Amino acid sequence: MLAALLILFPLLAGLLVFFVKGNTARNLALGFSIIEFGLALGAFCLFKQDPNACMLSFDHVWVKSLGIHFSVGIDGLSLLMILLTTFLVPLIILSSFTTDHSKPNNFYGLILLMQMALVGVFMANDGFLFYVFWELALIPIYFICLLWGGEDRGRITFKFFVYTLFGSLFMLVGLIYLYNHTNVDGLKSWAVQDLYTAGRSLAENQQSAVFWMIFIAFAIKMPIFPLHTWQPDTYVTAPTQGTMLLSGIMLKMGTFGVIKWLLPVVPLGLEKWGGTAIALSVTGIIYASIIAISQKDFKRLIAYSSIAHVGLISAGILSANQQGIQGAIMQMLAHGVNVVGLFFIADILFRHTGTREMDKLGGIRGMNGNFAILFLIILLGSVALPLTNGFVGEFLLINGVYQFSATMAALAGLTVILGAVYMLRSYQKIMLGERNDSNVAFGPLATTDKVVLSIICVVVVAFGVYPKPLNDIAEEAVKTIMLNLK
């Protein structure tokens, strides 16, 4: 029941917020999202006591004749993803308190609906339901970007929508193909385990076709080179909160999808084409890092760094071993928190100085020391320095890729160096050096800004020093997944 509630609550909350006027909407939305986080923590405690508790799953027939169920459940992997989602959404809402959005009721209503769809994606145990939530997540974010985005948003959000929908339709065909091969007492079924069985019964060439059909949807969402071209523009144009949702959580839909809905389904397809997909991911790492180095706009730089990070995550998952997948999960959590922090910093910079171009900034450390420290901590998390949250995941990831191929690992490892280059350089340009004449005084931060940044910094350090609670869940989860892979 708790599982269904986790989906139902943000849905109702979102619909309610649509009808509230003015700033009450955002306060309500914040309250609701914190309650949702509380629910997720409740699920966490329950899971700790008994991972098979019946509160953690829910199953109800949706369309009987077609074997479609409204079937959701929480396992280790989805628990972590839900914790990430429900933790980030209140932060994202809080981060918007210093910006005045027109029609706040619609803005926050859409964010909560988005949360509903995201949580649904992570919990769905029915292939059809998964697809529905997957698509549903697209609609609120599309409108968030279209209505509150920056310049030229019509064209850019449009590209984003068509790109992702294009991939999704292929995935739908792939899933229906699997569904058509299921056979449970003569009937067809959408249940995840039945789809696994159906997928494995296919011949190698069929599995390869299904592999690409489904992978293309996930690859676009993450995005993997060469399907990434929608991403930088969309990230830059979207309002900060939209970018945070896109990069912090929505991107994880893709990586999560590969772990749960691709690897166990087509093992032969993976064996044949996994290497190619890893090569693409690794190409993306290097390509995006090099572009990031030459960026002038800070927000765009983070967008490219995100492509590099997700490339490594994807390579780790596709190498399909314990370390790779576990590292991917840890890195998904860390990246979610860090990238939201970085985009928030870009937003703060823009609000205080009116520009995101790094050449025009400089010497901000002298004007606001606290901000400089908070920025540095998040940045180090992103570079994956030991004792920050990024380290555990990145280490495991490279280890995982190494088991697959040493060359790939060596190339993927470049992300550590290149990442440090562009991140530290941007810090140097923005925060250090001479104070630039063109920018006005960088005043003290607003309280809500400070709260958000501090919470993120605490998380960065806390889970860097003591990642065990999350790591244990991830390890157990991956062990179950590995059973499915054999």
Next chain:
Amino acid sequence: MKGLLIISGLGILAMLAEIFKFKKLLFPMVLLGIVAAYAFNFMEWKTGMSIPYFDNMIGFDKLAIAFSGIIIATAFFWFILANDYFEEETSLVDHFALVLFALVGALMLTSFKNMTTLFLGVEIMSIPLYVLAASKKKDIKSNEAGFKYLIMGSFASGFLLFGIALIYGATGSFDLMQIRSFISEHGADMPLFFYVGVVFMLIAMCFKVSAAPFHFWAPDVYQGSPTLITALMSTVVKTAAFAAFMRLFMVGFAEISSVWTGILAGVVALSLIIANFSAAMQNNVKRILAYSSISHAAFMLMVILANVRSNLSVNALIYYSLAYSLGSIAAFGIVYNVTKKGNENVDAFNGLAKRNPSLALCMAVAMLSLAGIPITSGFFAKYFVFTAMIGTQYKWLLIIAVLTSAVGVYYYLRVVIAMYFKKQDTHEPIAIERSNIIVIVLTTAATIAIGIVPGIVAEMFEF
């Protein structure tokens, strides 16, 4: 059957209204009549018996009743929508009668059991529409539409008749079931001209459902006709034509499917490609919706092509017809109200979200449904088609369908972007009748409702 009789009666009644001076009463009478027709239709569904009428010329089996239900319900919404349009027209009574007779033809098409009733249905439905298409007498586009529709429609009718004649020559019967049993008895011995007849009928039906390459009339006719007549064409007429198509080919010619499926696959592929790419290049909303209707026709033809366990196909086609009709009624209702000033281009929708937020929301839902995005009914409609197709040999068509669907999103989203993103030229609020609002909101709500619980429609026929 009673529904068919009631609506015929209403048509005659409408013609008398001018003479006996009860014009004011006509509208409520028609609405009541349609509700009664729906109720009788529903009762016939409940009893579930298929009684043949007129020497087995017409028969209302469950398939016919289901399609009739969709047609009558759509007509109900359409009449409410068209109320004030009728008031503006001088010759109100003629229009009422014409639309009602077109409905009679549509109902005949859902229930024909004999080639003659098929032809009668096609003609009774089409002839009033030729007139209605040209009913904006002083508008040259409307005249063009009526004229084109008449010429092309007659051409198609010619094909249909010729096909029927050839088939009669080969089998010696007009009766659908007798033709079918004749085919299964004689199998390979059929003369060549029989197959020519089948292909001619296929061409004629493709004309009627406006599938490429027989679609050329559709954009001009859709654009030129008064918007509400276009709405009628793309919902009632289309549903009826598909009901007929389905019965003719899935029942009548099922045994020789190898003859026509290949051609039909080509038609589907062409329709998908031509319709979606042409629509992407249009500026006129009505032309966009015309091409969109061609693309939806291709999807519905795919169901007929797949012809898997037949109840799955039947359910899929019924669901698709309903979803498409609901989405179209909502979309055309809004287009009608927004384009009243004369500008029919996409930019007429600029800033609609500011001028009338709820109308813009309904339009967005209608567009997303036509584009096939969850959780609207349009998504399930597409899903059922995909499910029906995946088991067949025509998987390559699915790939085309997926690729062109992505193109389709482009032109549907253009309207959404215009509404939510483009700056408006005027701040004038849109004058819209309350009755129109009710229809638009109801159809939009229904679009979402049958998307959330598709089972109520998609499980009408057990399998």
